[in-house]
Amino acid sequence: MERPTVSEYIERCTRCGACKAKCPTYLEELDESMSARGRLRLLHEFEGGRLQPSSLLKHKINACLHCGACDAACPAGVEIQEAIFKGNSLLRPRSFWFRQINRGALSVSRTNLFFKISRFMHFLIYKPLGFDRKIRRIPSPTATPFRQRQMLFRKGISKGRVALFVGCSINYLYPDIGEDLLDILLNLGYEVVLRQGEVCCGAPVREAGYDDLVLDLARKNVDIFSGMHVEAILTACPTCTLTLKVQYPKLIKVQSDFIDKIMDVNQFLADRLDIKLGFSGRVFYHDPCHLLHGLSVRAEPRKLIKQTGAELVTAQNEIGCCGFGGIFGFTNYGLSKKIGDRRRDEIIRTGAGTLITPCPGCKMQFEDSFKNDKKMRIMHSVEFLHEAMTSFRSNSNKQ
Ligand code: SF4
Numbered sequence: 001m002e003r004p005t006v007s008e009y010i011e012r013c014t015r016c017g018a019c020k021a022k023c024p025t026y027l028e029e030l031d032e033s034m035s036a037r038g039r040l041r042l043l044h045e046f047e048g049g050r051l052q053p054s055s056l057l058k059h060k061i062n063a064c065l066h067c068g069a070c071d072a073a074c075p076a077g078v079e080i081q082e083a084i085f086k087g088n089s090l091l092r093p094r095s096f097w098f099r100q101i102n103r104g105a106l107s108v109s110r111t112n113l114f115f116k117i118s119r120f121m122h123f124l125i126y127k128p129l130g131f132d133r134k135i136r137r138i139p140s141p142t143a144t145p146f147r148q149r150q151m152l153f154r155k156g157i158s159k160g161r162v163a164l165f166v167g168c169s170i171n172y173l174y175p176d177i178g179e180d181l182l183d184i185l186l187n188l189g190y191e192v193v194l195r196q197g198e199v200c201c202g203a204p205v206r207e208a209g210y211d212d213l214v215l216d217l218a219r220k221n222v223d224i225f226s227g228m229h230v231e232a233i234l235t236a237c238p239t240c241t242l243t244l245k246v247q248y249p250k251l252i253k254v255q256s257d258f259i260d261k262i263m264d265v266n267q268f269l270a271d272r273l274d275i276k277l278g279f280s281g282r283v284f285y286h287d288p289c290h291l292l293h294g295l296s297v298r299a300e301p302r303k304l305i306k307q308t309g310a311e312l313v314t315a316q317n318e319i320g321c322c323g324f325g326g327i328f329g330f331t332n333y334g335l336s337k338k339i340g341d342r343r344r345d346e347i348i349r350t351g352a353g354t355l356i357t358p359c360p361g362c363k364m365q366f367e368d369s370f371k372n373d374k375k376m377r378i379m380h381s382v383e384f385l386h387e388a389m390t391s392f393r394s395n396s397n398k399q
């Protein structure tokens with residue numbers, strides 16, 4: 001598909017600044033060139049040949065979190081992130097080796113190998129040298145990825161069938177979230193299918209500016225998940241959901257059957273989990289940017305949390321970015337940490353003892369932001385619901 005130029009993307013921009021007011025990197029740096037509107041202007045000048053591709057320009061563009069707060073705020077409907085993705089690809093490193101590393105790490109067939117090497121490095125270098133304390137805390141990649149197992153799960157008579165799009169972070173870093181989700185769905189009476197051949201959704205590769213590599217990944221995923229006889233294709237990662245449901249159709253031809261079935265797990269469970277579960281305590285729910293701004297899912301996770309009996313508390317700033325942003329959280333760790341620490345302090349002030357978020361990336365960021373504050377429990381919403389269901393079941397069995 002032919003994609004518009006940056007100038008075509010931004011021709012409807014009135015320069016009102018509504019996007020800038022919501023941009024987390026601007027709110028932290030208070031610098032126009034680190035805002036959504038500023039990035040559009042820089043890219044416009046670059047595309048017109050009036051600005052050279054300096055390292056400073058690359059930094060300003062690549063320091064976008066791709067949170068989508070700007071798109072959601074823009075009254076003119078400018079596709080700001082798509083324009084910035086275009087900028088990422090125009091300004092991406094041209095070096096042969098950088099491209100090979102990206103291709104090797106994230107291409108269709110080699111993600112397993114990448115995470116095996118990462119696991120090895122984690123135990124050999126990262127932990128022994130204390131990098132998890134000194135710099136970003138990253139969970140160790142698992143020796144047994146979630147997807148490496150039986151492909152159809154069933155428990156008793158089933159009332160329906162769903163597929164899981166697992167995603168790399170759950171598959172390699174947080175397989176327990178996958179186990180909990182499987183258990184919830186089986187206990188609700190669903191058959192669950194894991195699809196052999198699922199590959200990375202491509203979000204990190206897009207951020208790195210390699211749209212050509214994303215096309216391979218998108219075609220492969222669409223090919224294996226299209227035409228399945230399932231009620232829904234569920235994901236517990238908002239970035240995967242957004243990429244599959246919203247971004248793929250901008251890159252390749254996708255059947256509406258595929259798009260309609262891709263669904264965040266909170267939306268699916270909100271209509272089906274109607275028992276009061278056993279939990280008490282104060283909890284805070286953090287909206288992942290991709291779920292809130294990109295997919296407008298706000299009420300469903302809150303409804304599910306309230307069903308457990310937990311007291312849901314609110315922060316002064318109810319909406320706020322955690323600062324992770326995928327690749328951004330590694331390449332711009334200093335800025336990522338500043339945004340994350342601000343969010344952490346807002347959450348601490350609520351007095352909540354548990355922080356729930358339905359995003360593995362946000363969970364990873366908060367585990368880093370709260371690494372010196374062991375009092376806060378940080379849970380993916382699937383883990384939280386599973387724990388509440390388990391305690392409900394064990395209490396029911398005792399009675
Ligand atoms: S909100 Fe939209 S119209 Fe306003 S400056 Fe940003 S991109 Fe332009």
Ligand code: SF4
Nearest residue numbers: 023064065067068070
């Ligand atoms: S996606 Fe987020 S970080 Fe990037 S320009 Fe838009 S608001 Fe700013």
